Amino acid sequence: MIIDVYTADELVPHGELFRALQEGTVEMAVSDDDSMASPVDVSVFAAYFPLAARYGLDVNVLWEWYGLNEIWEEAYAEVEGVTWLSQGSWDPCNFATTKPIRSLEDLKGLRMYMFPTGGEFMKQFGVVPMALPYEDVEMALQTNVLDGVAWSGITEDYTVGWADVTSYYLTNPISGAWSGGWFVNTEAWEELPPHLQQLLRLAIDKSHYFRLTWYWWGEANYRVYGDKLELTTIPDDEWKIVEEAAYKYWDEIAAKSPRNKRVVDILKKYIATMEKAGAPYRY
Numbered sequence: 001m002i003i004d005v006y007t008a009d010e011l012v013p014h015g016e017l018f019r020a021l022q023e024g025t026v027e028m029a030v031s032d033d034d035s036m037a038s039p040v041d042v043s044v045f046a047a048y049f050p051l052a053a054r055y056g057l058d059v060n061v062l063w064e065w066y067g068l069n070e071i072w073e074e075a076y077a078e079v080e081g082v083t084w085l086s087q088g089s090w091d092p093c094n095f096a097t098t099k100p101i102r103s104l105e106d107l108k109g110l111r112m113y114m115f116p117t118g119g120e121f122m123k124q125f126g127v128v129p130m131a132l133p134y135e136d137v138e139m140a141l142q143t144n145v146l147d148g149v150a151w152s153g154i155t156e157d158y159t160v161g162w163a164d165v166t167s168y169y170l171t172n173p174i175s176g177a178w179s180g181g182w183f184v185n186t187e188a189w190e191e192l193p194p195h196l197q198q199l200l201r202l203a204i205d206k207s208h209y210f211r212l213t214w215y216w217w218g219e220a221n222y223r224v225y226g227d228k229l230e231l232t233t234i235p236d237d238e239w240k241i242v243e244e245a246a247y248k249y250w251d252e253i254a255a256k257s258p259r260n261k262r263v264v265d266i267l268k269k270y271i272a273t274m275e276k277a278g279a280p281y282r283y
Contacts, residue, residue, distance in 0.1 A: 001196050001200070018037050021183055022080070024185050030183075040075040042075045048175035049117060050242075050246040051175060051242070053176040056212050058274075059088065069087070085184060086201070086204050088204075088208035091215045091218070095112070097149075097170070098168070104234060104239075108125070109126055109128065109147075112149065113130055113148070116129075119150075127150075130145075138164075149166070153219050154219055154226065154229065155221075168229060170232055177215075
C-alpha cells in the first residue's frame with residue numbers, strides 16, 4: 001500500500017474536497033466535515049462547533065463513548081461514493097490578531113479567516129468572517145486584508161507562520177478542540193484487502209493519539225515560551241455572554257433535523273456529566 005500525501009488545497013480547493021472524493025480525484029482525505037462541504041446534516045458539528053469542547057479528550061470521548069461514531073456512520077451511509085472511517089481531535093480555536101482583543105467590543109469589525117460554522121456564530125459579535133485559500137492567509141495578514149485568524153490554536157499559529165504576521169493571541173477559545181475525520185473514496189476503500197484496511201485504521205488511530213499529545217504539549221509550550229504573540233483575555237463575566245449565546249445556537253441547530261437534535265442532546269449530557277464529575281474534568 002502506497003500513500004501519496006498532498007497538502008490542503010494542493011489538488012483541489014478545500015471546499016470542493018468532498019466532491020473530489022466522490023469522483024475519485026482524491027482517494028482519501030483528513031479534514032473536518034464542515035469546511036470540506038460534506039452533504040450531511042451533522043457536518044455542522046465538525047471543526048469548531050461553538051463551545052462544545054474544552055479539551056481534545058472531549059472530542060475523542062464523545063465519538064468513542066457517547067455514540068457519535070454510530071451517528072456519523074449512519075449519516076455517511078446515506079451518501080454515495082464516500083466512506084467515513086474515524087473522527088479525532090486537533091487543536092483548539094483561538095483568535096490570533098494584529099489588534100489586541102480585551103473585551104467583546106474589540107471583536108467588532110475584525111476581518112477573520114475562520115471555519116464556516118465558527119464564523120457564522122461569531123458574526124453576532126461583530127466579527128466579519130472571510131474565506132480565502134489557506135496559502136493566501138499570511139499575505140492577507142501582511143497587507144491588512146485580514147485582521148487575524150481563528151482557524152487554530154497557538155501551536156499552528158507558530159508552526160505555519162501566522163505568529164510572524166500577527167501580534168496578539170486571545171486565550172478565550174471558541175472551542176477547546178477541532179473535530180475532524182478520515183474519509184475515503186468508497187470504491188478505492190473496497191479494493192483494499194481486509195488486512196490493509198485494518199493496517200490503515202491502526203495508522204489512523206496512531207495519528208489521533210499523536211495529535212492529542214502534540215497539541216496538548218504545544219498549546220502550553222507556545223503560551224509560556226513563545227515570544228511572538230502577546231496573550232490577552234476577555235474577562236470571564238463578559239465571555240459568559242458568548243457561552244450563553246453558544247447554547248442558544250445549539251438549540252437552533254438541533255431544530256434543523258432529528259439527528260442534529262440527537263447530537264445536541266449528547267453534547268448537553270456530556271457537559272453536564274463533566275461538570276458534575278468536577279476536577280479534573282471541569283473546574
